[in-house]
Amino acid sequence: xxxxxxxxxxxxxxxxxxxxxxxxxxxxxxxxxxxxxxxxxxxxxxxxxxxxxxxxxxxxxxxxxxxxxxxxxxxxxxxxxxxxxxxxxxxxxxxxxxxxxxxxxxxxxxxxxxxxxxxxxxxxxxxxxxxxxxxxxxxxxxxxxxxxxxxxxxxxxxxxxxxxxxxxxxxxxxxxxxx
Numbered sequence: 464x465x466x467x468x469x470x471x472x473x474x475x476x477x478x479x480x481x482x483x484x485x486x487x488x489x490x491x492x493x494x495x496x497x498x499x500x501x502x503x504x505x506x507x508x509x510x511x512x513x514x515x516x517x518x519x520x521x522x523x524x525x526x527x528x529x530x531x532x533x534x535x536x537x538x539x540x541x542x543x544x545x546x547x548x549x550x551x552x553x554x555x556x557x558x559x560x561x562x563x564x565x566x567x568x569x570x571x572x573x574x575x576x577x578x579x580x581x582x583x584x585x586x587x588x589x590x591x592x593x594x595x596x597x598x599x600x601x602x603x604x605x606x607x608x609x610x611x612x613x614x615x616x617x618x619x620x621x622x623x624x625x626x627x628x629x630x631x632x633x634x635x636x637x638x639x640x641x642x
Contacts, residue, residue: 508607
């Protein structure tokens with residue numbers, strides 16, 4: 464599927480009926496593909512290097528999507544999808560909202576016109592529990608990629624895939640304020 468636009472389209476048209484033409488992930492060096500993995504964005508949209516003090520790496524210590532694909536829609540707009548799959552998970556009631564993390568993501572969370580713009584500070588604090596923390600960061604990454612028009616994207620969305628059998632993800636609410 465990484466190198467076959469037809470295969471990618473046949474799978475994802477079930478989720479995205481407006482998919483007209485799969486596009487290469489131009490920034491996936493050295494060889495662009497139609498589907499890439501552990502995507503962190505072309506730049507540090509969420510300011511995570513400031514907090515962590517290291518170079519960004521895929522899949523480790525920085526917000527990343529399990530996969531990414533890009534397509535031209537039937538209306539001519541370019542859309543990027545950041546995908547996350549949840550097959551086997553285990554979640555604890557561990558508050559990941561240390562002050563430095565809260566400061567790190569607050570600017571994107573409260574962005575004018577952003578997806579969380581009308582949400583309260585109480586909700587912001589409640590999201591710092593897995594899996595909500597990861598989903599919030601992924602949504603913020605999508606928002607900032609769209610705002611920055613990464614790879615000329617007009618729309619950047621998040622696709623969460625979770626099998627029905629993953630009861631831990633589907634039924635366990637770890638955040639006391641969301642439960």
